[in-house]
Amino acid sequence: MSDTKQHRIIIAIDGFSSCGKSTFAKAIAARLGYIFIDTGAMYRAVTLHALEHGAIRSGIVDEEAVVKLLGETAITFRFNPERGASDIYVNGDLAEGKIRTIEVSNCVSRVSAIPEVRRKLVAMQQEMGRRRGVVMDGRDIGTVVFPDAELKIFMTADPAVRARRRYDELRAKGDDVSLEEIERNVRERDRADMSRAVSPLRQAPDAVVLDNSRMSVEEQMAWFMELFERRIAE
Numbered sequence: 001m002s003d004t005k006q007h008r009i010i011i012a013i014d015g016f017s018s019c020g021k022s023t024f025a026k027a028i029a030a031r032l033g034y035i036f037i038d039t040g041a042m043y044r045a046v047t048l049h050a051l052e053h054g055a056i057r058s059g060i061v062d063e064e065a066v067v068k069l070l071g072e073t074a075i076t077f078r079f080n081p082e083r084g085a086s087d088i089y090v091n092g093d094l095a096e097g098k099i100r101t102i103e104v105s106n107c108v109s110r111v112s113a114i115p116e117v118r119r120k121l122v123a124m125q126q127e128m129g130r131r132r133g134v135v136m137d138g139r140d141i142g143t144v145v146f147p148d149a150e151l152k153i154f155m156t157a158d159p160a161v162r163a164r165r166r167y168d169e170l171r172a173k174g175d176d177v178s179l180e181e182i183e184r185n186v187r188e189r190d191r192a193d194m195s196r197a198v199s200p201l202r203q204a205p206d207a208v209v210l211d212n213s214r215m216s217v218e219e220q221m222a223w224f225m226e227l228f229e230r231r232i233a234e
């Protein structure tokens with residue numbers, strides 16, 4: 001990988017739900033001066049739009065209606081210096097604050113299993129990473145979106161730890177959720193994401209595994225920088 005000294009690379013971060021992929025990817029991007037792309041936010045934005053336009057009612061996803069809506073769903077990002085990351089917009093409307101609710105989380109895995117949805121979003125992701133210098137997190141980045149990514153990390157953590165972190169985050173925001181509901185969602189999304197027919201969640205054979213159940217964000221960064229420096233020296 002010696003040419004990564006001259007050329008910026010693609011860093012693919014895949015893994016289970018709520019294990020800290022976006023937190024990690026954002027910190028790496030800030031450290032390296034790369035662009036951070038949260039692909040889960042894109043699937044969540046399509047789900048939010050479907051919920052708001054009646055393509056999902058009482059938890060039932062009408063796949064045909066979701067696909068019909070896709071054609072009129074424009075997803076864009078705009079950098080927000082306060083967050084140090086890009087906010088997501090749907091048809092020009094800020095969606096960032098609305099995509100991480102439990103309602104969206106409970107439907108997103110069914111929406112992301114629809115082949116037409118994946119086709120559209122994967123093409124957008126490939127275009128966003130065309131010039132390299134990106135840290136992209138999701139479920140299929142190292143396997144489907146950028147199988148040629150120079151550095152792949154597969155993240156995992158104990159489901160109870162993940163649920164507790166997400167619960168603390170949502171409660172701090174004032175969301176009325178229970179720990180049981182969050183843990184059920186985390187486990188169910190993992191099951192659905194691993195078992196879908198198109199681009200299931202899998203560890204790429206050349207990915208390095210990171211279990212952060214007992215690691216702080218700072219410890220993860222130290223681990224990453226060592227790995228990164230070793231890789232670019234190869």
Ligand SMILES: Nc1ncnc2c1ncn2[C@@H]1O[C@H](COP(=O)(O)OP(=O)(O)OP(=O)(O)O)[C@@H](O)[C@H]1O
Nearest residue numbers: 017018019020021022023040165169212215216217
């Ligand atoms: N190493 C860590 N130690 C403690 N808390 C963490 C750690 N990494 C992330 N978190 C916290 O865990 C929660 C989930 O993190 P994050 O949103 O980055 O996960 P994710 O994998 O991107 O989630 P999802 O797949 O659901 O989008 C956040 O509240 C974040 O602050």
Ligand SMILES: Nc1ccn([C@@H]2O[C@H](COP(=O)(O)O)[C@@H](O)[C@H]2O)c(=O)n1
Nearest residue numbers: 039040041043108109112138139140189
């Ligand atoms: N590359 C991806 C990213 C996400 N998904 C689906 O979206 C859901 C939400 O993602 P988060 O990262 O925000 O948790 C996730 O559960 C997947 O169903 C995907 O399929 N591919």
